[in-house]
Amino acid sequence: xxxxxxxxxxxxxxxxxxxxxxIQASPQQVWEVLTDFESYxxxxxxxxxxxxxxxxxxxxxxxxxxxxxKPMTIRPKVTSFKKHVRFSWMxxxxxxxxxxxxxxxxxxxxEDGVCKLIHREEFSGILVPLMSKFLDxxxxxxxxxxxxxxxxxxxxxxxxxxxxx
Numbered sequence: 179x180x181x182x183x184x185x186x187x188x189x190x191x192x193x194x195x196x197x198x199x200x201i202q203a204s205p206q207q208v209w210e211v212l213t214d215f216e217s218y219x220x221x222x223x224x225x226x227x228x229x230x231x232x233x234x235x236x237x238x239x240x241x242x243x244x245x246x247x248k249p250m251t252i253r254p255k256v257t258s259f260k261k262h263v264r265f266s267w268m269x270x271x272x273x274x275x276x277x278x279x280x281x282x283x284x285x286x287x288x289e290d291g292v293c294k295l296i297h298r299e300e301f302s303g304i305l306v307p308l309m310s311k312f313l314d315x316x317x318x319x320x321x322x323x324x325x326x327x328x329x330x331x332x333x334x335x336x337x338x339x340x341x342x343x
Contacts, residue, residue: 191306195318196298199325203332205262205285205293211332212283212295213265221331224324234259238267244312244320254281277305295328297321 201208211217215228226249230238236256243249254269257280264284271277284296299321301313 191302191304193301193306193310193313194298195301195313195321196296197318197321197325198294198296199329200288200292200294201329201332202292203336204291205287207336208285208293208295208328208332209262211328211335212285221327222324223327224320232256232259232265240267240269242320244316245323247312247316254279258282271303271305275303277301277303277309295325297325 213232215232218225218227224242224244226241226243228238228240230236232238234256237253238256240252240254241249242252252269252271254267256265257268258264258266262285264282266280266282268278268280270279278301280300282296282298282300284298286294286296288294299317301309306313
């Protein structure tokens with residue numbers, strides 16, 4: 179396969195989804211809720227549960243439920259971890275190269291009590307072109323729904339703790 183053919187193949191078999199949301203909280207406050215996996219069923223419409231320890235190379239058990247879709251369980255491996263800043267995992271559907279996803283959560287401190295959550299995923303594999311519409315609609319909507327629910331949960335906790343002072 180020549181370079182041009184490979185680049186075309188790669189472009190057709192990769193997809194990036196990226197969503198962002200500003201949250202009126204510190205990176206530490208966002209991190210606390212984002213990594214409290216036990217509470218996910220209470221508030222998270224997209225990622226219904228995560229089991230396992232958030233530690234490099236650890237395998238997690240993640241149940242994802244995109245809007246108007248059936249829940250799916252994956253067993254990704256943690257690929258990055260920097261407290262209060264970022265964590266990610268890599269998952270595969272059946273075998274590597276068929277449909278892979280690098281799911282990434284990043285927290286950027288915008289200062290003055292505001293931060294930005296960047297929630298994205300980099301998909302690759304031969305099934306990506308067949309899944310493109312599903313990714314652009316249902317999965318992206320799931321990311322946005324999760325981001326809003328996370329923001330609402332965090333900002334409510336911040337308001338509650340400020341009112342209690």
